[in-house]
Amino acid sequence: MHTNPTSIVYEYPFNERIRTLLRLEDLYEKFSFFLHQPDPMQHHVALSTIFEMLEVAGRADLKSDLLQELERQKHTLISFRSNPNVQADMLDRILEDVDKASSALMASQGKTGQNVRDNEWLMSIRGRTIIPGGACEFDLPSYHAWQKNSPEKRFADISAWFAPIAPLFDAINIVLRLLRESGVTTKVIAQAGSYQQMLQGKIYQLLRVNVSQEMGAIPEISANKYMLWIRFMSQDGDMKPKAFESDIPFDLTLCNF
Incomplete structure (x- = not known):
């Protein structure tokens, strides 16, 4: 039986806006992978990735850009309702996803990741992880103790710290999905x-x-x-x-x- 050879997809953004979204998407994929692993070292990578996300998502207008794009896509999708070649149930599902992402992003308060920035303990870890080898147990004994918690406890903590940022990534996921499907x-x-x-x-x-x-x-x-x-x-x-x-x-x- 003939099978297609494995292929690789390479993407090239034409502008800084899409470049930022692709970088955040890449960081989210890494975060999600390491979050669901049990080892403390893997959870260290997941937490460090949140810090990287905040660096990339630091632009104040990213949230408003995404909200405007979701609203624009919603109007475009609604205009397809009169097209007999469009599957109505599939269109409704996409519109529902857009509405959910838009509502959640609009409900998120303050600057992206402000909950992390307001947490002195997390900021002390962030400050040390910038330094090569700076998160050793003798530099951050409290972080070393936290890493000895059960995988379930660490997973719950990291998930809670990420939760306020999650709506941003849900919106990015939908915007990039619609963009790719437009080609x-x-x-x-x-x-x-x-x-x-x-x-x-x-x-x-x-x-x-x-x-x-x-x-x-x-x-x-x-x-x-x-x-x-x-x-x-x-x-x-x-x-x-x-x-x-x-x-x-x-x-x-x-x-x-």
Whole structure:
């Protein structure tokens, strides 16, 4: 039985706004993974990741940006109701998800992560984790004692500290999902490992490249509103990049709300 080879999706944001959302999405995936592990060291990574989230999400207008985008997407989705080719039940589910995320984000009070910033104990840990090796037991004995708690207790504590930030990530998840689903995928070939396409000033927000893992080809992407350029590279045993000189078939998706 024929099976499709494993593929890798590479994404390229066209602007700083989408770049920030992708970084936060990546941090959330790491946080979620390490939170659900039992070891104290893994929970240390989960907690440290919350601190990283606060650094990236520090822009004061991120919350308002997401609320505006959710409202805009809601109106766009409602306009699809009259389209006979749209499944009404699926549309209703998406609209319900948008409403829930918007309501929860609107109900969240204050600056993102203010509950963490107001916690002196957490801030002492954050200050030490910036220093390489700074969270040793002799630097933070109270943190060392906390790490000796049961996995369930640590999980509950970290979950409680993250809870006020969760609505932000629910909103990010929906916005990025709708953005990715907006794209039209085309099959193209990078001749001798290189591909160019004129965009003629059309605004896109996200570029997705889906390439077979078996090819061993890694895209280096450069793009603006006028053109995009993709150059595929390979890596030798020392991980040094080398220009790919063979033709590379791949799926290209340009996304825009």
